[in-house]
Amino acid sequence: MGILKRGTTWWIDITAPGGQRVRQSAETTDRKAAKELHDRLKHDLWRQAKLGDKPRYTWEDAALRWLNEQGHKASIRDDAKKIEFLTPFFKRLPLTELTWDRMQAVVEGQKGDKAPATRNRYYQLLRSILRRAMREWNWIDSVPTIRLHREPEGRVRYLTPTEIDTFLRNLPEHLGSLTRFTIATGLRRANVLGLKWSQIDMQRQVMTVAASDIKSRKTLGIPLNATAMEILRAQIGKHDEYVFVYKGKRLNATVNTAWRNALKKSGIENFRFHDTRHTWASLLIQNGVPKGMIKEMGGWKSDSMVERYAHLAPEHLARHAAVIDELLRKDVEPTPLQSVKPVKRT
Incomplete structure (x- = not known):
């Protein structure tokens, strides 16, 4: 059937070589853009069926599966907030096209005024999702190198009695x-x-x-x-x-x-x-x-x-520090230099 219009939005309807029917919204009111997405999906389905290519999973696919699988995490709400922030920038983007340059452009461009640790949490989440997609889901073949910012030592602020x-x-x-x-x-x-x-x-x-x-x-x-x-x-x-x-x-x-x-x-x-x-x-x-x-x-x-x-509380190191103290307290007599007698020539 190709593409069809429902209200103001175009939809895609494709039958894959194996007989599987794919129907989804193109999420656009532009017919040309919808046709381009249709052709791309049809091409990908043909390559998957005939040449054994992996399906082109998107950022949304990975993010949704991550949230479903990591629901037990205490920090899952933090993950969800970060994913909600990132999704508009990576919408419908295949994981194979989620490069370091793209990630850096979003995180640094949108969160550049935040502390290094804050930006690192976004990078670490992206890295974790991509690694899971490669190692466990077998969706992608490699993960781009993600370089984290150097962070200062953890803050310890406390009050005296x-x-x-x-x-x-x-x-x-x-x-x-x-x-x-x-x-x-x-x-x-x-x-x-x-x-x-x-x-x-x-x-x-x-x-x-x-x-x-x-x-x-x-x-x-x-x-x-x-x-x-x-x-x-x-x-x-x-x-x-x-x-x-x-x-x-x-x-x-x-x-x-x-x-x-x-x-x-x-x-x-x-x-x-x-x-x-x-x-x-x-x-x-x-x-x-x-x-x-x-x-x-x-x-x-x-x-x-x-x-x-x-x-x-460095007191537990005092016993070990005392080792050098004992050595320095010893009265060590310097070894006298031996006089060298001249050798007689014959």
Whole structure:
């Protein structure tokens, strides 16, 4: 049948050599463009049937399959947002034509004012999708080389105990309780804002965070210390379902005018809510808690996330540093030079 018009849009109707019927929108009101797409699809179908060419999968095909297969990822929403941003630029583009130049033009052209790490997340997603298309789906034969920006070392901003005390006193009661609880437990923002009474066992003094709410996708059991228990007891009766509320409703924001005003009054700069988690980990490691324990308590999947705090507690290296100290303390007598007697000639 070729092409036909439905309303103002042209549609393609092709029967492949094997008898398979392909019907799809050309997504255009231009007949010439629709005919060009029709001829291209018909040519590709013939080559696939007669010469064994691989189907020409597009960016949309890959993106949709990626989202379906990676639905279990904690960061799948971030992937979906990035894909939504990229799709208008790569619409109907065959994966074989998704070159490094095309990717760079979009990411740098549209996100050039963002931090290197932000741009790298787009490149890494593109690379992951293309590698999956090559290695597992067998859709393409190769993946272009993708060059990432150099990133500065991970940011670690934390407060000292004195700064914590000052800051908490300058926060309103509802934010102060939530912030203090977060520093006491190391919970992520989403986990503490959505904390429910059903997750807490007051008798055993433990709380549970479901695997679906943790990046590592493993259920996390958190022991509640005396500070955390004190805060929880003060919250009893304020809401039947959620722990932290304001005026009878669940809290859904942390960094607001009250937060910023408290920082200003406390003389604290460059401190985000997520830095409460950095504060928790930093104080633990500075007070001798093993990195393995911090990793388990914080629900981190890899050691690298905890290693960023290692420089805050170099005491474990002191014993090894002392080796050179012992060597330098030894009184080593210099070896005297031997006098050389002249050789008699005969």
